[in-house]
Amino acid sequence: MVDDPVDRFLDNVESGKSIIKNRSVLHFSYLPDIILHRNEELEKVTQSLSPILKQSRPSNLLVYGKPGTGKTLVVKKILNKIQQRVEKSKFPIKLIYSNAKEETTLYGLLVSIGRQLDLDEDELPPTGLATSEVFKRLLKRIEQNQYNIILVVDEIDYLAHLVSKTGKDILYQLTRANERLKKGSMTLLGISNDLTFKERLDPRVISSLSEEEIVFTNYSVDQLKEILRDRIKDAFLEGVVEDSALNLCAAMAGREHGDARRAIDLLRVASEIAERAQSDTVKEEHIRTASTKMEEDKETTALRSYPLHEKLLIIAVMKASGLSTGEIYSAYKTLCKAIRQKELTQRRVTQMLSEIEMSGIISGKIIHQGIHGRTKKFTLTISPEIVKDTFSSEATLEDVI
Known part of the structure; x- marks a missing residue:
């Protein structure tokens, strides 16, 4: 009798036969009892946040480091320890964690903060308000409960990107919240993978945001x-x-x-x-x-997550690899005509190329051309085959890929 591989696999599942005894330990959200090789960083972040246990507002804090260097683990560990100690305290402390990259809009980020302040959908609807009104309601709740908040914004560099994209400077409002609060307080703790993200910030934000900084080494x-x-x-x-x-x-x-x-x-x-x-x-x-x-x-x-016009731009870069922004725009316009889409302006396309470049799918390099000035030329950083395989399954793009 032939051994059926499907039956064999399902038998093993049913019998509980597995080489993995605890899968959760291998999940990114797992918080180990001991965080190895991060004693110095644990000590520095703890020292920075410790004033809240003495009923004082800690300084705003920026934590930097490449992805996977333990930044979020360390911050979450310390917040958990603080939470255990303040549960018995009469001093109302509220610890809030939000990941800017998991929220697609500034409004969504503020709503996620509001939900952790126990604002329901009637008090803070998921859509429809001006961001200034949402922020006002957050501050009102903080004052009502006299909360002393430590607000952690993970991947704050992405929030800075959203701010530059929309022109709505939530970061400025967050860093100046204490000037508007009559009761309670807010400490902002930003976690960033990008050591250069402050270069994109308003100088007014930089001075109040980076009161303390800690860098995590690789x-x-x-x-x-x-x-x-x-x-x-x-x-x-x-x-x-x-x-x-x-x-x-x-x-x-x-x-x-x-x-x-x-x-x-x-x-x-x-x-x-x-x-x-x-x-x-x-x-x-x-x-x-x-x-x-x-x-x-x-x-x-x-690749699948990009809107249609950004996908067209990626295809244009693939087809016109190593060419300038203007030449890529011409290739993009040709693609738009082929699928009967109205093209966007060259200014908007230039912005979109910069946004796609931030994700690492394409790479831009400034080329100096002597008396003709300088131009930026883009190339694809991934295999063209991956682009073709991914986009060829989409009916709109299959004829232009």
Whole structure:
């Protein structure tokens, strides 16, 4: 009798046979009991926020570092510890966490803050108000309850991007909130992957936002190995992850700015690939396969998320790679005619190219042309095949791809 692979896989699922004993340990939201190799940063952030336990407002704080350097983990750990201590306090402290990249609009970000202040849909509708009115209602609730707030805005660089895109400077209002509050207070704690994002801010915001700054350095390959070993101990059965796979995983993540989140994600995907292949161990080959899969998945998801005209621009860059903004605009107009879309202005297209460049899908380089001045030329940073495979499934784009 032929062994049916479907039955074999489902039998293993039903019997609970798995090389992974606790999947949550490999999830990005998991908060370990001990955060390895971040004692100095834990101490600095704690010192910065500690005045709130003495009923004083802490200074605004900016936390910088490349992705996967433990910024969010450290901040969440300290907030949890503060929360445990203030539950018994009569001093009304409110800790609020929001990720700017998870909210597509400034309005949505303010509403998510409002919900954590217990403002319901009647008091703060999900749409329809001016942002100034939303902000006024947030401050009113803070005053009513005399809240002393620590507001964490993760990926605050993305909020700065939204501000420059819309012209509505929520950051300025947040940093000056205490001037409008008669009771209660607000401390802003920004977490950023981009050390240069302040260059895009209004100088008035910079002076009040960065009262204190802490920079998280990259993890070394040896530190990544220790972090992975710590997760492996709780996530897997003993002996499941081969040493060579662990070393490769740490080395690959170490190449990418010492990114611990990338290392843990790589291990998680590799273990799922190993499990589906009915392997008893996670091997080097599973790590390599996982790396390829993750890169393709990340790029495909990003490409699908773009609106139509930005997709057309990406196609134009692909077809006119290495050409200037004006030449790409001409290619874009040709594509618009082909699918019967009204083209946007060249000024708007130039803005959109800069926005797409921020995501890393395309790259722009300033070229000096002597007496003719300078121009910016764009190239695709991902494989054209990924663009073609992703967009060819869309009826609107299949004829121009």
